[in-house]
Amino acid sequence: MSAHHDDLETRSPDAREADIFARLQVVLAAALKAPAYAERLAGLHPAEITDRNALSGLPVLRKADMPALQKQALPFGGFVPGQIGSFGRLFTSPGPIFEPEGAGSDPWGAARGLFAAGFRAGDVVLNTFGYHLTPGGFIMDSGARAIGCAVIPAGPGNTEQQMEVIAAYRPSAYAGTPDFLKILIEAAESRGVDISCIKRAVVSGAAFPPSLQAWVRDRGIDAYQLYATADVGIIAYETSARDGMVLNENLIVEIVRPGTGDPVEQGEVGEIVVTNLDPHHPQIRLAVGDLTAIMPGLSSCGRTNARIKGWMGRADQTAKIKGMFVRPEQVAEIARRHSEIHKLRLVVGRADEVDTMTLKAEIYAEPAGLIDAVSASLQQITKLRGAVEILPLGALPNDGKVIADERPVG
Numbered sequence: 001m002s003a004h005h006d007d008l009e010t011r012s013p014d015a016r017e018a019d020i021f022a023r024l025q026v027v028l029a030a031a032l033k034a035p036a037y038a039e040r041l042a043g044l045h046p047a048e049i050t051d052r053n054a055l056s057g058l059p060v061l062r063k064a065d066m067p068a069l070q071k072q073a074l075p076f077g078g079f080v081p082g083q084i085g086s087f088g089r090l091f092t093s094p095g096p097i098f099e100p101e102g103a104g105s106d107p108w109g110a111a112r113g114l115f116a117a118g119f120r121a122g123d124v125v126l127n128t129f130g131y132h133l134t135p136g137g138f139i140m141d142s143g144a145r146a147i148g149c150a151v152i153p154a155g156p157g158n159t160e161q162q163m164e165v166i167a168a169y170r171p172s173a174y175a176g177t178p179d180f181l182k183i184l185i186e187a188a189e190s191r192g193v194d195i196s197c198i199k200r201a202v203v204s205g206a207a208f209p210p211s212l213q214a215w216v217r218d219r220g221i222d223a224y225q226l227y228a229t230a231d232v233g234i235i236a237y238e239t240s241a242r243d244g245m246v247l248n249e250n251l252i253v254e255i256v257r258p259g260t261g262d263p264v265e266q267g268e269v270g271e272i273v274v275t276n277l278d279p280h281h282p283q284i285r286l287a288v289g290d291l292t293a294i295m296p297g298l299s300s301c302g303r304t305n306a307r308i309k310g311w312m313g314r315a316d317q318t319a320k321i322k323g324m325f326v327r328p329e330q331v332a333e334i335a336r337r338h339s340e341i342h343k344l345r346l347v348v349g350r351a352d353e354v355d356t357m358t359l360k361a362e363i364y365a366e367p368a369g370l371i372d373a374v375s376a377s378l379q380q381i382t383k384l385r386g387a388v389e390i391l392p393l394g395a396l397p398n399d400g401k402v403i404a405d406e407r408p409v410g
Contacts, residue, residue, distance in 0.1 A: 003240075005115040008249045009303045016305065020252055021050055023277045030279035036069070036078030037284065052263070055252065055285070060261040060273060062287045063231065064316060067095040076100065082280055091135040093230040099135060102281050108135070108233030109248045110143025110226075116239045116246070116301075117224035118200045119173050121148025126166065126198065128154050128176030128184075129205070135230050136205070140175040143234070149173070156180055159187045166195050174201040178208040178216070178223070185219055202226050202237075227311060229288050232274050236308050241300045244307035250277045253306070254285070255294055258315040258402045259328025261285065269293045269400030271315035272308075289315050291400040317403040319348050322355045326382050328402040331359075334377045340365050341374070345396050346386070350407045357386035362393050 004010055011019075028046035031037040040059055049055055061079075070077040075084065075098040084090065087100035088107075101107050119125065125144045131137035131153055144151050152169055154162055156176065162184060165171075174181055181201060188195040201216070201223040208225050216223050224238040227245055235253065236245035247253050254263050255270040264270040272290050276283045291314065295307040318327045326346065335341045343362040350356060359378050363370070374388045 003302060005112045009112070009246075009305065011304060013304055013306075016249075017051070020250075020277060021055075024049060024055070024252065024275065027275075027277055027279050027282045028284065030081050031079075031282040031284055033081040034079050034282070036073070037081075037282070041284070052252075052254065055275065056254065056256075056261060056263050058261075058285050060256070060285045060287045061283075063097070063229075063289050064287075066097045066231075070096075070098055074098070079283075080281055086280070089135075089138060091138075091230070092133050093135070097231065099231050100281055101135065101138065102278050106143050106146035107278075108139040108142060108228075109250060110139050110228075110234045111146040112143075112248055113224070113226045113234045113237030114140070114143050114147060114149075114175075114202055116237050116303075117173075117202045118222060119144060119147055119149055119202070123147075123149045123173050123200075124169055124171040125149045125151045125173045125175055126154055126162075126169075126171040127151050128156050128162070128174070128180050131155050139228060139233055140202070144173075144175070159183065163188060163191060163193045163195075166197070167193065170197040172197060172199055174198050174221070174223075176201075176203065177205045178203040178212055179206050181216060181221075181223070182212065185216070185221075196220060200224075204228050225310065227308070229290075232276060232283065232286065232288065235272070235274060235288075236310075239299060239301040239303060243299060244295045245310050246299055246301070246303045246307050247305045249305065251275070252277070253308075255292065255308075256287070257332065258291070258317065258400060259330070259332040261287075262332075266294050267296060267398070269312055269398050271400070287315070291315050293398070293400075312400060315400065317401060317405070319346075319403050319405045321348055321357055321382075321384060324382065324384055326357075326384070326403065330381045331402050333381055334359070334374065337377050338370070338374055340367065340370060342393055343396055345401060346403045348403065348405045348407055355407070357384065358389055359386055360389045360391055360396060362391050362396055364393070366390055 025046040089101040091099045127140050129136035204226040227236045228234045236247050252275040254273040258271045273287045291312040292308040340363045345360045347358045371388045
């Protein structure tokens with residue numbers, strides 16, 4: 001039995017880079033046919049985007065901005081070159097954000113993650129992700145069927161009927177949130193229902209801490225995590241190596257400093273930015289709002305794509321200070337104005353019933369007057385006064401935080 005879904009997973013990293021950037025030029029040409037991308041990427045020559053350095057010069061499109069952008073030009077904000085009727089399914093997610101389903105048998109790229117979790121042709125999969133308006137259920141459904149599995153479109157909830165379905169179809173695999181998997185197991189144990197047929201699982205959409213992983217494993221279920229978003233699909237997936245999550249094929253994933261489009265150094269925590277390789281529904285440098293870091297080296301499972309540490313928090317760290325919103329983009333602008341700065345963190349506190357803020361700056365060098373100059377930039381950009389603290393390189397934590405709100409809650 002093959003350990004990998006296909007040969008793309010084990011090709012050399014150089015071969016992968018050459019392939020994806022050759023394909024990217026086709027995708028960029030298609031994107032320019034969509035009015036919103038034509039405006040954002042005005043003057044772009046796709047043939048010039050041949051590597052990650054060139055890609056990093058294109059503007060970031062923030063997922064958080066999509067509801068407002070789409071509202072201006074329903075349903076997709078002008079970011080889709082094709083007609084609405086050219087898509088198979090049309091979804092909406094909280095925001096609202098409207099998402100079309102791409103073409104092909106596995107439009108969300110789920111098959112690789114399911115295969116890595118041990119799903120194989122002939123398996124029966126209990127899919128408890130929702131099928132109503134949101135794409136979650138169809139993401140897993142299409143991936144499982146692309147492998148050759150039979151799928152029970154169970155959706156979430158209705159535990160009693162879930163027990164009946166499990167008893168009748170004897171599924172070998174589960175797809176859903178880790179929380180609902182625990183609910184099903186506990187319901188079966190309390191009712192004396194045998195669900196030992198379920199041997200494998202993929203979980204997503206909620207935290208899967210080590211304690212719950214061990215609890216599920218003790219009940220004979222081998223569960224793997226998937227990192228996915230409703231707009232992109234499966235971005236990364238856990239493998240038998242159990243050491244980080246391997247990035248999916250057909251995507252270009254960058255990790256950037258929150259509030260910017262600037263890639264961080266390998267290992268540094270930053271925001272996930274995704275470019276897909278689907279000319280029917282191009283997504284160019286979509287910042288999904290989650291934090292992670294690229295791990296060094298390759299996975300021992302034999303897959304050669306890069307790995308991420310998994311979900312490490314949210315990149316949107318906007319804070320309201322003295323009635324004014326301060327955003328990561330503003331902190332990034334301060335760094336851009338002063339070449340001596342390597343990294344910044346704005347720490348928000350409270351003293352004597354008044355909000356305070358201290359800008360902590362890792363610097364390469366400290367010329368005369370740097371603190372005063374940075375203080376002036378801080379006030380000019382945020383319209384607020386704050387202290388500036390100079391730190392040596394490496395002094396700030398590697399957690400992706402640009403704004404740390406340390407005010408007491410309540």
